[in-house]
Amino acid sequence: MEKVFLYDTTLRDGSQAEGVSFSLEDKIRILQKLDEFHMDYVECGWPGANPKDTVLFERIKKMKLHHSKVVAFGATRRPNRKVKEDPQVENLVKAESPVVTIFGKSWDFHVTEALKTTLEENLSMVYETVEYLKRYVDEVIFDAEHFFDGFKHNPEYALAVLEAAIRGGADWVVLCDTNGGSLPHEVYEITKKVKEKFPQAKIGIHAHNDSDTAVANSLMAVLAGARQVHGTINGIGERTGNANLCSIIPNLQLKMGMQVVPEESLRKLTDLAHFVAEIANVPLPRNMPYVGESAFAHKAGVHASAVLKSSRTYEHVDPSVVGNRRKVTVSDLSGRSNVVYKLREMGIEVDERSPELIKLVEKIKDMEKEGYHFEAAEASFELLCKRHFGLVRNYFDLDAYRVLIAKRSTDNTPVSEATVRLKVGELMEHTASLGNGPVSALDRALRKALEEFYPSLKEVQLVDYKVRIVNESEGTSAKVRVLIESTDGKRRWGTVGVSENIIEASWIALTDSIVYKLMKDEEEGII
Known part of the structure; x- marks a missing residue:
């Protein structure tokens, strides 16, 4: 050579x-x-x-x-x-x-x-x-x-x-x-x-x-x-x-x-x-050849099915030789092969002809029709799958939440306050918190209610928050999709929520973020 x-x-x-x-x-x-x-x-x-x-x-x-x-x-x-x-x-x-x-x-x-x-x-x-x-x-x-x-x-x-x-x-x-x-x-x-x-x-x-x-x-x-x-x-x-x-x-x-x-x-x-x-401080493009996060990503079901049989079908090199990894994403283009691949990554073995798998695939496609987007929210997807197979325990139950936004003539910016009532086991927690905005207030109130029971939640920070209109033609009645990225200093994960109400969409993504952290901590023996 x-x-x-x-x-x-x-x-x-x-x-x-x-x-x-x-x-x-x-x-x-x-x-x-x-x-x-x-x-x-x-x-x-x-x-x-x-x-x-x-x-x-x-x-x-x-x-x-x-x-x-x-x-x-x-x-x-x-x-x-x-x-x-x-x-x-x-x-x-x-x-x-x-x-x-x-x-x-x-x-x-x-x-x-x-x-x-x-x-x-x-x-x-x-x-x-x-x-x-x-x-x-x-x-x-x-x-x-x-x-x-x-x-x-x-x-x-x-x-x-x-x-x-x-x-x-x-x-x-x-x-x-x-x-x-x-x-x-x-x-x-x-x-x-x-x-x-x-x-x-x-x-x-x-x-x-x-x-x-x-x-x-x-x-x-x-x-x-x-x-x-x-x-x-x-x-x-x-x-x-x-x-x-x-x-x-x-x-x-x-x-x-x-x-x-x-x-x-x-x-x-x-x-x-x-x-x-x-x-x-220059983000690496996801689609950059060889080293990008999407360089070896497979979205269409036909591709994933073939890659499961032989990686050479849709990959020009083995991702591991350049330190990258194969990624099979889930979307409305996906078939059972994509979902089976993702389940195997989670340690869940299931037969492709299983009725439960077919139900899960249909559920994913129905949710994507409603506006869910799992490619950028793998934590929400993992929770969806594990909940479907009964593998996520109930860490808390929501009783109620309320968000107030007020601005007086003397205020430079609006004041946001969130109140959250949760049940953890047999105990009821009722907390309130201020925030820079309604989502910030909700996040603080939610964690304030849970940190006494799960101290590791103090490590969690929201690092990105995106809102997108799903069906623009509906105007102010349109659904919104909220994507949240979180980190605990060791890992980063994305979660998603969809609703006609932006606060509810944010609440769904927020609670998924918290539950995902608790689930991972439990798998590692931390809680």
């Missing part, structure tokens, strides 16, 4: 994504995670460009990494200046990283219009900067900025830029699709011509995703001879992002037979994707 080297630029290019701002500690944590994953190169930032990156490289000097090579990023010397007198080049040396990546212009249009210098001076800038840095660091990587656009406009000059970098001693020359406008066939043909021109050179690819082809472009470059692939975790980056390493890695290793990372690292890919998403 031929080796393809991974070059991660999440900490530099990825941090340029709109809405992303990594703290110093964030960058350290991500670097450590990438090292554990066996990332070959990790580009950590531009020393001297901002105080955070300067301090980061000082911190890195004291760290012990086991696999990844730390990379400092910068530019060629400025026009008409001696390389050793350029402060930003000196900052690259001071960073003391084993690898330095510099970018230089390879599109003649940029040389004359952006740099405002001559084509010959730009070649000198590339050669002299690479040659100078090679005296101080183990590896120098040259990023040929705008290479594909430059090649299309003036191929002789674009190749001359690469030749200057190679002559200066560059260990890798990387072809950059900086504007992200190239298509896979163009990347393949141009990369192939570069490889033919410089057969001994080590070539890399750095693709942006503006045409939604960054992953495909990276794979085509590898087919044409590139052996270093740049990208970011989850494809985060400026504008529409960079090439997504979470797709590139399994495609190279599982589909193209390349040696990329150890198998145990590949099984950590989904965890890595979610880790970076959490640190970046």
Whole structure:
């Protein structure tokens, strides 16, 4: 198996994504995670460009990494200046990283219009900067900025830029699709011509995703001879992002037979994707290939039935090889196979021809006609199934609830108060609580009534609340669906309620959330 080297630029290019701002500690944590994953190169930032990156490289000097090579990023010397007198080049040396990546212009249009210098001076800038840095660091990587656009406009000059970098001693020359406008066939043909021109050179690819082809472009470059692939975790980056390493890695290793990372690292890919998403505070799209929550989800009954017989029928790879899992969802498209699969996940074995199973499937479909939505509320679905088979005990009974909303002329916001009367065993509990809104007040009153009996409910927090109109044509009489997401710090779960009354829909979802927590605690022996 031929080796393809991974070059991660999440900490530099990825941090340029709109809405992303990594703290110093964030960058350290991500670097450590990438090292554990066996990332070959990790580009950590531009020393001297901002105080955070300067301090980061000082911190890195004291760290012990086991696999990844730390990379400092910068530019060629400025026009008409001696390389050793350029402060930003000196900052690259001071960073003391084993690898330095510099970018230089390879599109003649940029040389004359952006740099405002001559084509010959730009070649000198590339050669002299690479040659100078090679005296101080183990590896120098040259990023040929705008290479594909430059090649299309003036191929002789674009190749001359690469030749200057190679002559200066560059260990890798990387072809950059900086504007992200190239298509896979163009990347393949141009990369192939570069490889033919410089057969001994080590070539890399750095693709942006503006045409939604960054992953495909990276794979085509590898087919044409590139052996270093740049990208970011989850494809985060400026504008529409960079090439997504979470797709590139399994495609190279599982589909193209390349040696990329150890198998145990590949099984950590989904965890890595979610880790970076959490640190970046950028939600991971559910439908992201390989690592998304829906990447191996099956909704239609025919699909689920086939997957139960053989996963290869509707899955291009085994989810476990990338650390993900199969997910069979339940909806009005579902048949008995979906429900049987979900029941098995809950530890409930039932025959597909069982009358009880048929009743359960019909009940689910009837509820979905009423507006229930179980794909995003698996906790409510689990409760529905277990209640159907008599596997959920009665933790409390509702006697009554009341919600009051009042606003006086002197109030800035309305005041919400909820009163709840419950029976726990033989005891009656009557509590009241204020909240930011009626649902908040209900939630507080409900837990206030139950926490004396079930102390673990103090751990529960509502983290998301969504309301959707189910049948818009009914106007103010329309049914609403309330989806609630809760957490106890260890797990997260979703519950759903449907009613023509938004408070009642919220009450159904709230009580399901509480009962689910109590059921799980009981299964774990906590209560």
